[in-house]
Amino acid sequence: MSATPSAPFLRRITPGRWAATAWLAGLLFTVLLRVRLPGQEEADVHAGVVFLRWDGLAMQAAATALALRGSVLLTRRPAAAVRYLLVAAVVASTPLGVIAIPFAQYLAVDVALYVVAATRPPQEAGRALALSLGALAAYLAVRVFAGWSAGTTSTLAVALAAAVAWLLGRSEQQGRAYAEQARAQAAAQAVTSERLRIAREMHDSVAHSIGIVALQAGAARRVMDRQPEQARQALTEIETASRETLAGLRRMLGALRTEAAAESGARTAEGSGLPEMPGLAVLDRLAEVTAAAGVRVAVRRVGAPRALPQDIDLSAFRVVQESVTNVVRHSGADSCTVTVDQQDPEALVVTVEDRGPGPHRDGDRNRDRNQAGDRNRDHRAAPAGSGYGLVGMRERVTLLHGEFAAGPRPGGGFRVTARLPLPTGATHR
Structure with missing residues (x-):
């Protein structure tokens, strides 16, 4: 049976145990109907001749054994379990x-029937329902053809209850399928939106570099005859900017899909005071903004700082920014540590970790679950992230052929790590 998040202990009860419990409860109810309880002058239902004899008790024991066997098989072989339970019902009756x-x-x-309808394909669930209703009809038909009394109305009521249980199971399965489809669509939309954002940022970066190239080319043309040394210097700057821009395009746009749409308008950092195209150089400013939201950010730099390609510098900053935003909104921690490791000449590694006890997950999913309402800080003061959480960070790092990891820390809290490979033989800004 399914369980709601508000009753987690129910998840420990397997479907087989539910079925066994239902059978034993039905058996107990049957016995209680046939004995005189305190306050009654007589039992509600006459026990009958066979029920209290050894053969009647033996049939009840055999039916219980069949029902318990079916309960054991309900998870692994639900079709066989339904057959066992149907035989048990007939034998017990x-x-x-x-x-x-x-x-x-x-x-x-x-x-x-509920379990089969909720967990198995529609064809198998339909066969289970048909078999269950057929067993009721067959029991009724045998009594009619034998000339005995037949409880048609009672059988219809039992059949209606079975159909309702089956419909509830189908509704449960369809609800899960819809939720899974919605999650997949949300993840795909997050990836698409993040790629559009990256493409816009790359467009801004290229436009900036091309503007520099145009200025240097104009300067070189004006002084080419009179000051050839300055013209040569301008051409060198043009070559440097062009190589860096092409390298960034190969790393970023080479991994983007062709399916993208133009995003109009310029987006600024939402109230954070950060530049439009930030980098790791403004981490201290990010720490100041985050401190206003109630979370202290300690920035550690390992290795000698060096210039980075603009696309890598921007992506590393965005990973840190989104991670710090998640700490403010969802972790419950009052501090976190940002480590920028530049010891490896071939890669840049950034790590954000906190010791908060709260659930540190994708910000979008947590907002949907209203988990952010448990925090006492003013979340509106949090620095603006990309808004796409772990999905967006992973996508951004993957586009640069890097490695991304996020998960709980062994000692508590959460850690996000991104390793971005650096181009070899390229001149950085």
Whole structure:
């Protein structure tokens, strides 16, 4: 059976245990109906001749054994489990002297129908329902053809309950399928939106570099005859800017898909005071903004600082910015540490970690679950991130052929690590 997040202990009860519990509850109810309870002058239902004899008790024991066997098989072989439970219901009803299979003997079958409908393909679920309704009809038909009394109305009520259980299971399966589809679409939309953002930032970077090239080319043309040394210097600057821009384009746009749309307008950092195209050089400013939101950010730099390609510098900053935003909004921590490791000449490694006890997950999913409402800080003061959480960070790092990891720390809290490879033989700004 399914369980809601508000009752996690129910998740420990397997479908087989639910079915076994339903069978035993039905058996207990059957017995209680046939004994005189305190306050009653007589039992509600006459026990009948066979029920209290050894053969009646033996049939009940055999039916219980069949039902428990079916309960064990419910998770691994649900179709076989339904058959076991149906046989158990028929066997248990025989010594009761009833005109139809009682509802109490069909409780476990209803549970099995729900489980099959909720977890198995539609064709298999439909066969289970048809078999269950067919068993009721067959029991009724045998009594009619034998000339015995038949409880048609009672059978219809039991069949209706079985159909309702099956429909609830189908609704559960369709709800899960819809939720999974919605999550997949949200993840795809997040990836697409992040790539559009990266493409816009790359456009701004290229436009900036081309502007420098144009200025240097104009300067070289004006002094080419009178000051050839300055013209040569300008051409060198043009070559440097061009190589750096082409290298960035190969790293970034080479991994982007062709399916992208133009995003109009310029986006500024939302109230954070950060530049439009920031980099790791403004981490101290990011720490100041985050401190206003109630979280102290300690910035550690390992290795000698060196100039980085603009696309790598920007992507590393965006990873740090989004991670710090998640710390403010979702971790419950009052501090975090940002480490920028430049010891490796072939890669840049940035790490953001905190010791907060709260659930540190993708910001979008946490906002949907209203988890941010448990925090006492003013989240509106948090620095603006990309808004796409772990999906966006992973996509950004992957586009640069880097490695991304995010998960809980062994000692508590959360850690985000991004390793961005540096181009070899390229002149950095």
